[in-house]
Amino acid sequence: MDLIVETFFNLDVLREMYPFLLDGLWMTLQLCIVIVPCGIVAGLCVAILFSFRFRPLSWLVIVYVDFFRSFPPLVLLIFIYYGLPFVGVDIPDFAAVVLALTLNTSSYYGEIFRAGIESIPRGQWEAARSTGLGFLQTMRYVIVPQAARNVAPDLTSNTLEVIKVTSLASVVAMPELLRLARVAQGLTYNPTPLIAAAAIYFVLLWPLVRLLSRMERRMIAGR
Amino acid sequence: MDKKSPILDVQGLRKSFGGLEVLKGIDLAVHPQELVFIIGPSGSGKSTLLRCCNRLEEATSGSIWVDGVDVLSRSTDINRLRQRIGMVFQSFNLYPHMTALGNVTLALRKVLKLKRDEADRRGRAALDDVGLRDKVDAYPYQLSGGQQQRVAIARALALEPKIMLFDEPTSALDPELVGGVLNVMRAMRKSGMTMVVVSHEMRFAREAADRVIFMDQGEIVEEGRPAEIFGNAKHQRTRTFLQNVLAG
C-alpha cells in the first residue's frame, strides 16, 4: 500500500512539479479555446453547404466529412506536422496542431449540424420563405436556433472529444498537459505527474460527462 | 390599381413531379376582395396550385402574375414578392423557439427591416386582429391548435399582403377549434382581403365564398357561385364528390 501511495500519489514530487503541470494545463486550454470555435465554425459551413441541396456540392461535402472521419487524428497531425516542412511549408507548431485537429473535428461538427438541420421539418422552411425571408435568413433565425437545441447533446459530446484529443499534441512535443506530465515523470523517475495529469483531466471534464449523461437521458425520456 | 384587373392571374399553369403531371393547364383569375374557394378530392392538385403561386413549388410551364408582378420571372425578387402573398399552412408551421409575437415580427424586422418597437407595434396589432391580444408572449406549445393557426394567420397578415392563400387551414384542428379560425377568416373577408382558400369546410364555403372552384386530377372541372356548385353542379364528377363529402 505504501508503495502504491509513494509511487502514484507522491506529494513531494507533486509539490516540486506542479508549476510544470499548470503550464501544461494552460497550453491545453489555449489549444481548446482556439480549436473548438474553429471546428464549430468550419462544421457550420460544411452543414450549410450541404443544405443547399446542390448535388455536386453535397457530394463534395460528404467526401470531405468521410475523409476526415476515416483518418485517425494522430495520423493527420503527424502528416501535417512532419509532412508540410518537407514541401517547404513551415508553419508554427501551434498552428500545425490547430490545423490538424480543426480539420478532424470540423467533420464531426459538420455531421452533427447537418443531422440537426435535417431534423427540422420542411414546413419551417416553407413558412419562413413564404414570409419573404431569404435562404440565409431562414437558416439563421429559424433553422439553426432549433437545430442547435436538438443537437446540444451531440455538440457537448464532440466538444468533450476535442478537449481530450488535444492530448495528441504531446506526440509532436507541444508542451501541453500530457507532454509536460511525461517530462516531469522523466525528471523525477516517478509516475505521480502522470496520475496528476489524469486527475486534472478528470476534474476538468467530469462535469461535462455528467451533463452529457443527463442530456442523453432527457432526450430518451422526451421521446 | 384598377378594380377590374386581377390580383392573382394564373394562365396555362402546368406542374409535373417526375413523370407525373399534377397540374394540367390551370387558368385562374382572382380579383380584389374576392374570396375564392377551391375544393376537390385529395391529390387533385389544389395544394400544389397554391404553392406554385408563391414559388414554394416551381411551375413547369405557364404564367403567374401577382399584383402586376411576374412570379415566375427570374428577374423578380421573390422574397420581396412573397411579402405580398400571405400563406397559411395546414400544419401551422409556427417557429417553436419563438413567442407568438416573435413569430409575427420576424419577417417584419428582417425582411421589411422595421425597428423593433415598430415591428412589435404592428405585430401586436396583427395578433389583436386575430383575437390573441393576451397571448403575445406565449410559446406555440402553450397554445391550442386553433390559437396556433391564428398566430400563423397574424404572421402573414402583419406583412399587409395583397392576397392570402390558405392551404387547408382547419384540417389539422379538432372540430371544436375550427370555429375560431373561421371567424378570423370571416373578419378578414369583411375588411376586404383577397383570399384563396383550399379547404373542406363546405358550410363555410357556401356562406362566405364568392366563387367555388372544383378541381379533380389536375384540372379545373367547373366553377361558379356557391349556390350553383352546391345546389346544381353541372358535372357528374362534382356531384359525386359533393355527395361523398357531405355524406361524411
Add this chain to the structure above:
Amino acid sequence: MDQIVANFFDLEVMARYLPDILSGFVLTIYLAVAIVLFGLALGLALAVVRAFQIRPLNWLIVFFVDLFRALPPLVIMIIFYFALPYVGVELGGFVAAWLALGFVLAAFAEEIYWAGILSVDKGQWEAARSTGLPFFRTLRSVVLPQALRLTIPPLTNRTIAITKGTALASVVAVPEILSQATAAQAFAANTSPLTMGAIAYLILFAPLVTLSRWIETRFAWRR
C-alpha cells in the same frame, strides 16, 4: 509540384517500405478486433449488471463509465504503459493499448446499451413479467433484443471512432501502421511512407465510415 511528388509519392521509397506498412496493417487489424470484442462485451455485461439496480454496484459502474469517458485515451494508455511498471506490472505495449481502448469503448458502449434498455417501453417489462417470465429472462429475450436494435447506429459510430485510436499505440511502441510509417519516414528522410500509412488507414476505415452512414440512414428511415 515535382517536389510534392518526390516527397509524398516516391514510388521507390514506397516499394521499399511496403512490407513494413503491411505488417503494421495486419497488427492494427488484430488490435482493432481485440478492442472491439473486449469493449463491446464488457460494455454489455456492465449494462446488464446495471439493470439489476444494485446500489453499490451501480455506483461503481457509473464511476467506471465516467472515468473512461472523461480521460483522454492517450493518457490512459500512457499510464498503463509507463506508470504501472513502477509497481512491477509490465503490460507491454500491445496489452496496454488493448486494455486502454477496450475500457474506453466499454464505457461508451455501456452508456449506449443502458440508454437502449431504458428506452424500451415499461409495458414490455410488465407484459413479459405478467406471463411469468423471470427478470433475467425478460431482459434477455424481450428487452435486450429491442434495445440492441436502437443502439446499432450510435454504437457503430463510437466503435469506429475508438478503433481509430489504435494509431495511439504508436506512442507505446506497438509496431502498428503509424509507428511503422514514422520509423520508415525517419530512415528514408522522405514523407512517402507516411502517405502510405495514411492510405492504409483510409483503406481500413473509409469503408467502415461509409457503412456507418448507410446504417444511420437505414435505421433513421425505419423509425
